[in-house]
Amino acid sequence: NAGVTQTPKFQVLKTGQSMTLQCAQDMNHEYMSWYRQDPGMGLRLIHYSVGAGITDQGEVPNGYNVSRSTTEDFPLRLLSAAPSQTSVYFCASSRTGRNTEAFFGQGTRLTVV
Amino acid sequence: AQTVTQSQPEMSVQEAETVTLSCTYDTSENNYYLFWYKQPPSRQMILVIRQEAYKQQNATENRFSVNFQKAAKSFSLKISDSQLGDTAMYFCAFRGPRDMRFGAGTRLTVKP
Numbered sequence: 001n002a003g004v005t006q007t008p009k010f011q012v013l014k015t016g017q018s019m020t021l022q023c024a025q026d027m028n029h030e031y032m033s034w035y036r037q038d039p040g041m042g043l044r045l046i047h048y049s050v051g052a053g054i055t056d057q058g059e060v061p062n063g064y065n066v067s068r069s070t071t072e073d074f075p076l077r078l079l080s081a082a083p084s085q086t087s088v089y090f091c092a093s094s095r096t097g098r099n100t101e102a103f104f105g106q107g108t109r110l111t112v113v
Numbered sequence: 114a115q116t117v118t119q120s121q122p123e124m125s126v127q128e129a130e131t132v133t134l135s136c137t138y139d140t141s142e143n144n145y146y147l148f149w150y151k152q153p154p155s156r157q158m159i160l161v162i163r164q165e166a167y168k169q170q171n172a173t174e175n176r177f178s179v180n181f182q183k184a185a186k187s188f189s190l191k192i193s194d195s196q197l198g199d200t201a202m203y204f205c206a207f208r209g210p211r212d213m214r215f216g217a218g219t220r221l222t223v224k225p
Contacts, residue, residue, distance in 0.1 A: 033212065033213070035215070041217055042117075042119070042215045042216050042217040042218045043204065043215040044215075045212055045213070045214060048211075056212075059114075088156070090158065092158075092213075098144065098209065099146050099163065099165060101148075101163070102148075102206075102208075104157070104158035106156060
C-alpha cells in the first residue's frame, strides 16, 4: 500500500534554482494539497486541487506553482528558490468531503542556501 | 478565511496521567469537521480523532476524547492514561467546504 508518495525526501537548493517536488497517490482521491511546515507556524496551505485540471491557492501561494493533469499526481514547482522557502513540505490527499481523513506523504525537507 | 489557534506551544505530562490540549477556531461556516492529528518524531501525520460540527456528542477514540463547544468555537483534546508513545506534536485542523487549515501545533512530552 503506497498511499501518498513524495520525492525527494531531502533537497538542498541554491538561491535562484528551480525544482519540482513530486507527489503521487494511488487511492483515487479527488482532493490533493500541499502544505509547508515551519516551527511555531504549524502546517500552512500552499495550493490545493479538487480534481484533475482544477487548482486553487491556499494561504501562502507566492513563489509556488502547481498543476493537476492526472488524478494521481500533483507536483509543486519552485521557480526561483529563496531562503524563505526553507521548510518541510507535505503533500496530502483525500476524498472530497468535509468528513474525510487527509492522508499525508512523509514530507520533503528543503533547504535553500 | 478560517483560522485555527493552538495557544499552548509545549506541554508535558507524567505517564499514566491525563492532559488536555486546547484549540479554538474562527469560521462563519455551519457545516464543517474538526480533526486532531499527531506527528511523532518520524514526521508522519496520523489521524487521532474527528468531530462533525452538527453532532453534539463528543467524539471518543479509546484514550482520546474531545470537548467540542460549538458556540465557543472550542475543540480540545483530552488524552487519558498518557503513554510514552503519545510524545509528539499535535495539530488541530478545521475542514470546511474548500480546504483544511491547521493550527500551529502543541508539542507534548510524556515523562516516565
